[in-house]
Structure formats: C-alpha cells, structure tokens
Amino acid sequence: MTIEVVGFGLAGACLAIQLTKLGAIVRVTDDGFLGSTAVAAGLVNPVTGKNFQPSWRLSDFWPEAQLFYQSLDESLYHPMPIFRRWMDDRDKFQKKYDTVAPWIAEVSEEGVTWKEGGWLETRRFLEVARAWLLEQGVSFEPGCSDSEVQVRCGGSAALRKREFAKIDHRCAKGEILTVTIPDWQEDYILTGGGWLIPIGNEKYRVGATYAWDGLDSGPTEEGREWVERILRNFTKRDYEICDHQAGVRPIIRKSQPVLHYEEELGWLFNGLGSKGVIYAPRVARQLAEHLLDGKAFDPDLRLSI
Ligand SMILES: Cc1cc2nc3c(=O)[nH]c(=O)nc-3n(C[C@H](O)[C@H](O)[C@H](O)COP(=O)(O)OP(=O)(O)OC[C@H]3O[C@@H](n4cnc5c(N)ncnc54)[C@H](O)[C@@H]3O)c2cc1C
Incomplete structure (x- = not known):
C-alpha cells in the first residue's frame, strides 16, 4: 500500500x-x-x-x-x-506566575526571560x-x-x-521583515508587541502582522510599516531591510x-x-x-x- x-x-x-x-x-x-x-x-x-x-x-x-x-x-x-519586555503588564504576569513558573529563567525590572x-x-x-x-x-x-x-x-x-x-x-495572514542591523550583537530573542530573532551575521527577523483579510495580497507597504514600528520598539539603531515576506497561518x-x-x-x-x-x-x-x-x-x- x-x-x-x-x-x-x-x-x-x-x-x-x-x-x-x-x-x-x-x-x-x-x-x-x-x-x-x-x-x-x-x-x-x-x-x-x-x-x-x-x-x-x-x-x-x-x-x-x-x-x-x-x-x-x-x-x-x-x-x-x-x-x-514589560508592556505595563507586570501585574498580569504576577497573577500568572505559578502557571508560567516552569519557563522563567529570570525576572528583572525590564521584563522576564523565558527558558x-x-x-x-x-x-x-x-x-x-x-x-x-x-x-x-x-x-x-x-x-x-x-x-x-x-x-x-x-x-x-x-x-x-x-x-x-x-x-x-480562521487563517491569518502575517508579514515578516529580515533586516541587517550593523554592529548589534543581540543574542536573545526579544518579544512583547511582536518579536525579533537574531539569525546571525547581523541579520534579524522581525514580525509579524496578524490579519484575517487580504489573505492573497502578498507583502504590502502597510505591513512593512507595521513591522518597522515593531522593530523600532526593540531598537533605535539604524537598519536595512533585506527581505519582506508574507504568508498565511493555517488556523x-x-x-x-x-x-x-x-x-x-x-x-x-x-x-x-x-x-x-x-x-x-x-x-x-x-x-x-x-x-x-x-x-x-x-x-x-x-x-x-
Ligand atoms: C508570518 C508567519 C509567521 C509564522 N511564524 C511561526 C513561528 O514563529 N513558529 C511556528 O511554529 N509557526 C509559525 N508560523 C506558522 C507555520 O508556518 C505553520 O504552522 C506551518 O508552517 C504550517 O505548515 P503546513 O504544512 O500545514 O502548511 P504549509 O507550509 O502552507 O504547506 C502546505 C503545502 O501544501 C501545498 N498544497 C496545498 N494544496 C495542495 C494541493 N491540492 N496539491 C499539492 N500541494 C498542495 C502548498 O503549496 C504548500 O507547499 C508562521 C506563519 C506565518 C504566515
């Protein structure tokens, strides 16, 4: 068979x-x-x-x-x-502390690190x-x-x-940018209102949008701007966009x-x-x-x- x-x-x-x-x-x-x-x-x-x-x-x-x-x-x-990072939501975290405790590596004034x-x-x-x-x-x-x-x-x-x-x-479209950020050695994944992943060679993936309409529309200018705003919340450094992609999550x-x-x-x-x-x-x-x-x-x- x-x-x-x-x-x-x-x-x-x-x-x-x-x-x-x-x-x-x-x-x-x-x-x-x-x-x-x-x-x-x-x-x-x-x-x-x-x-x-x-x-x-x-x-x-x-x-x-x-x-x-x-x-x-x-x-x-x-x-x-x-x-x-905290986003005015440290109280929420404290309430969930026991549930998420197995994944806490460290808690600081700036945020929580998950293992x-x-x-x-x-x-x-x-x-x-x-x-x-x-x-x-x-x-x-x-x-x-x-x-x-x-x-x-x-x-x-x-x-x-x-x-x-x-x-x-309930499929949802998402747009992602790959950027180069010279001389930045971030070796943590950053989250909170989006995410940023260091993928090596000063390159980072940043995302993502989340939308239920325009599923067939591919990468858009609006999506790029949205993800750039996410990026600026993580770093004020200069960056260059190397790639912009869109996909649809099968939900x-x-x-x-x-x-x-x-x-x-x-x-x-x-x-x-x-x-x-x-x-x-x-x-x-x-x-x-x-x-x-x-x-x-x-x-x-x-x-x-
Ligand atoms: C922007 C974005 C960010 C994401 N980030 C993450 C993440 O960080 N972590 C995570 O775990 N997941 C993430 N996901 C979700 C992840 O991509 C999906 O959960 C997973 O990849 C879905 O895999 P799949 O095989 O079901 O579908 P797909 O990867 O879409 O594969 C389906 C394949 O089937 C083919 N196909 C469809 N119909 C037919 C047909 N009739 N005949 C032949 N071939 C066909 C398609 O062309 C495609 O190649 C993200 C998704 C998006 C869009």
Whole structure:
C-alpha cells in the first residue's frame, strides 16, 4: 500500500518522514507554491501573547519535536533565551506566575526571560527533509495519484479552498521583515508587541502582522510599516531591510492541530496555526502509527464538527 502525502510543508514533511521511518511506501506531491513553512520565523516560545499564555500542551509535544529536528540535522534548531519586555503588564504576569513558573529563567525590572525557547530554520528544514526522503527512496511526483490512502497536508491554501467543506477556518495572514542591523550583537530573542530573532551575521527577523483579510495580497507597504514600528520598539539603531515576506497561518482552532477523516477525501492533517514547529512531528508520528498499525491517536487532535 502506498500512502500519498499531498502538500509538503511542515505537516507533509513531518508525516512523510514518520511514515518512512515506520517502513511505509510513501509518495509526496506538492503544487510548488511556497506555503507558510517557507515564510515562518520558526519561533518556539513557551509563553505567548498579552495574557502570558503557556503554549498548548507544550511539554507533551515539544520534547519529541526537538529530538525529531535534531535527529534530522543538529543545526536546524537554535535554542535561545527569550526576553519578554514589560508592556505595563507586570501585574498580569504576577497573577500568572505559578502557571508560567516552569519557563522563567529570570525576572528583572525590564521584563522576564523565558527558558526553553528558540527557533527552527523552517525553510531549510524542508530542504533537509526532502533530501533525507529522497535518500530513502521516497518519490516526489507532480499531481495526485489514485493511491489507496491519501493524507492532505495543504496548509492554509487547502483550508481556504475548503477541500473539506465542513471545516471552517480562521487563517491569518502575517508579514515578516529580515533586516541587517550593523554592529548589534543581540543574542536573545526579544518579544512583547511582536518579536525579533537574531539569525546571525547581523541579520534579524522581525514580525509579524496578524490579519484575517487580504489573505492573497502578498507583502504590502502597510505591513512593512507595521513591522518597522515593531522593530523600532526593540531598537533605535539604524537598519536595512533585506527581505519582506508574507504568508498565511493555517488556523482551524487557534494553534491546536487537527486530524480528520472523510470517506471520499481521505485524511486531513492541518490547523498547525502559529505554532507548527512545536506540534507537527508528534502529530505526524501519531497519524503514521494510526495508518500503519491502527493505533489510536490523541483524542485532542480530533475535530468535533
Ligand atoms: C508570518 C508567519 C509567521 C509564522 N511564524 C511561526 C513561528 O514563529 N513558529 C511556528 O511554529 N509557526 C509559525 N508560523 C506558522 C507555520 O508556518 C505553520 O504552522 C506551518 O508552517 C504550517 O505548515 P503546513 O504544512 O500545514 O502548511 P504549509 O507550509 O502552507 O504547506 C502546505 C503545502 O501544501 C501545498 N498544497 C496545498 N494544496 C495542495 C494541493 N491540492 N496539491 C499539492 N500541494 C498542495 C502548498 O503549496 C504548500 O507547499 C508562521 C506563519 C506565518 C504566515
């Protein structure tokens, strides 16, 4: 039996790898449009947002994901402390203290530093994953075949096309800048009203906008200005913009991934939201085990529709 993986972003790549590791015959097809994995900042942030919210079931998903990326290529993931500056919200933090305590490295007058954060080179992950799969003999073919089992991992493009008509989405566009800031040696990820990630060679990724409209519009001037304002809140230094990208986050229910099956369409693996790096490897492993060995997967991944 050949299992066909349709869509080669984080979801499809992780699934193809997990299936191959378990001995399945896998065929991959992708339409060649760069999805959100190619744009993502790859940030892994244990505590996010205005309300100091721990990422959903982080300690269940992230340890396995980290090992998965490391086993593929040790240099893909960059552990890095995350500094979250106060934004008149230190009281809020104090109220959440016990909940977020496992991730606190340090608290200061300026903000809190989280441990266990970092970032994954998501675009390079796709290249490394593809090379690994090709080495294992997995075929990459244009167009879908009539494989007995298909898993659709089409990200936001597929959700917007409503491949699975019953599934509603809340996909959100995001714009990101890559900038050079000469002579700045920041070695923390900075967050609070946006984020800034040092990626080496005086380069930083900064983002991101979050919008539910104009999903097809690509990078915009308005988006660039928005992200530049975020950047100026982190540093007053001079900078030069080297790249400006836009992508669409595949959201079904915030950042909680979804596995779903329909007789005529097969399987769906989607809804990685803004945090696909944390969730994709373990969800993919569970789906692979389900398809090959009939093992039950985590009920939290099922969608009630
Ligand atoms: C601006 C921005 C910043 C982000 N930052 C982060 C971050 O810091 N950390 C994090 O964890 N996540 C982040 N994300 C989210 C992350 O990108 C997603 O969670 C994840 O990459 C989604 O992967 P995916 O495989 O589901 O979708 P995609 O990466 O979009 O891949 C889907 C692929 O399927 C293809 N496809 C679609 N339909 C078909 C079809 N019918 N046939 C063939 N191929 C098809 C598409 O062309 C695409 O290549 C960010 C996203 C954006 C937009």
